[in-house]
Amino acid sequence: MAKITVTVNGSTHTSTVEDRTLLVNFLREQLNLTGTHVGCDTSQCGACVVLVDGKSVKSCTTLAARCDGASVTTIEGLSTDGSMHPLQEGFWECHGLQCGFCTPGMIMAATDLLAQNPNPTDDEIRHGLEGNLCRCTGYHNIVRSVQYAAAKMRGEAVSSQNA
C-alpha cells in the first residue's frame, strides 16, 4: 500500500491506496469525483484526461502512487463560485457536446492547450485535441467551443454566433 498526499482541485487529500491504483480510479472511487470518465481504458480516447501539475495526462494510464505530492485538476475544479469556466460556457453556448461522455476530457485537454496557446487556429485546436475522441459531434462544434473560450479568456466579446 502507498500513502499519498495529493492536492485535488485545491483540497489536500491524504489517502492510502494500493500501489496498482490508477489515478482515474483514485479520483472516481476514493474521492467520488466521477466527472473524470473511463472510456477506452487504453490511453487512446482521452475521456480520462486531467491536469497533473498543470500538464494534461491520461489518468487511466497514470499511477496514483506517482502523483504523491502533485496537484491535480479535474473537471469539477474548473468552475469558480458557481460560474462556469469559459470552456464550459463555450461547450454550452456552441453545442460542443451531444452525449457528453467525452466532454470532461475534451475540456481538460483544451485547458492545457489554451494555457500553452491562447490564440490557436482551428487547425491547432484539432491537432491539440487529437488525443480526445468524440463519437457524436464530428468535432466541428468542439472547435467552435474552444474558440469561444479562447476569445473570452483573451478578454474579447463573444457570442455563440461568431465563435
Add this chain to the structure above:
Amino acid sequence: MIPAAFEYVKASSVAQAIALLNQHGDEAKVIAGGHSLLPAMKLRLSQPAVLIDIAHVAELKGIKTAGSTLTIGAGETYHAIATSATVISACPVLASCTGQIGDIQVRNAGTIGGALAHADPAADLTAVFLALGGTVTVQSAGGTRSIAADDLFVSMLMTALDSGELITAVNVPVMSKGQGAAYAKLKHPASRYAIVGVAAAVTISNGVVSACRVAVTGAGPQAVRQPSVEKALIGTSGDAAAIKAACASAGADMEYLGDIHASEDYRRAMVKVYAARALTDAVAAARA
C-alpha cells in the same frame, strides 16, 4: 482494467534504481512514462512484482550540446524534446519526430529513454535513432558504457541492454552544414503508432550524397536499416530520379509483420513510398 498487484518504489537517483534492479532481478521493471508498460500490465501481458519509477530522477533530465553531439537525458519527455529550442536547432528531425508521437498527453508522459529501451516494433524514435547513428549511454553497478544504435535493437521488444542496466542518456550528432534528416510516417489514426515509418539522414558534399542512413519502423518486428537503399543513393546528386531508383530496393530484404491495421504486402508497398518521402525531405534539409 487494473494491473496485477505489484510493489511500487519511487527511485530518487540512478544509483538507487540500479540497486533496486539488481536486488529484484527479473521480478522488477523500470517505469518512466508508463504508456507502453501500464497498458501491457493491465492486459496482464506483463506482471512485474516490483515497479521502479524513474520519472522523477533529476539526473535523467537535461538537454545540451557539446561539440558535435546533442545529449538528451533519458528521462526527458517527448513534449520537452519537441519544444526544446536546443533540439530544434541542433537536430530538428528529433523535434519533429517526438512532436508527432501519440498525442499531447502521451508526449507529456513518454520519454526518449523509455522508447528506446522498450523498442516497440511501431515506435517512431527507434528509426530516427538508427538513421542518425546515435548512441545510448548505459549505466549499471559496474559503471557506464555506450551502445551504438546499430547494436541496440536485437529483436522484437529486445535490446542489447543487460539486466541491471539503465539507459541514462541518448546522444545524436548535431546536424552541420550539408547534413539533413527527416522522418515520414503512415500513422494509425487512433494510436498514431507508425504503420510504416521511415527515417533518413543524408550528407551532401559538393553536390553529391556522401553519406546516407535509412531506417524503417512499424513494418516488421524491429526497426532496421536499409543498406541497399543507402548504398544506391551515395554518389548520386540525390535528385528525384536518384531517390526513386534507390528506393526500388527499399524494404526488399527485411522481415514483415501484418495485423488488422495493415497486411504485410501493404506495409511492403508503403516502405518504398515513405522511404522516398523521407529521403526527399532529408535531401531538401541538407541543401537548405
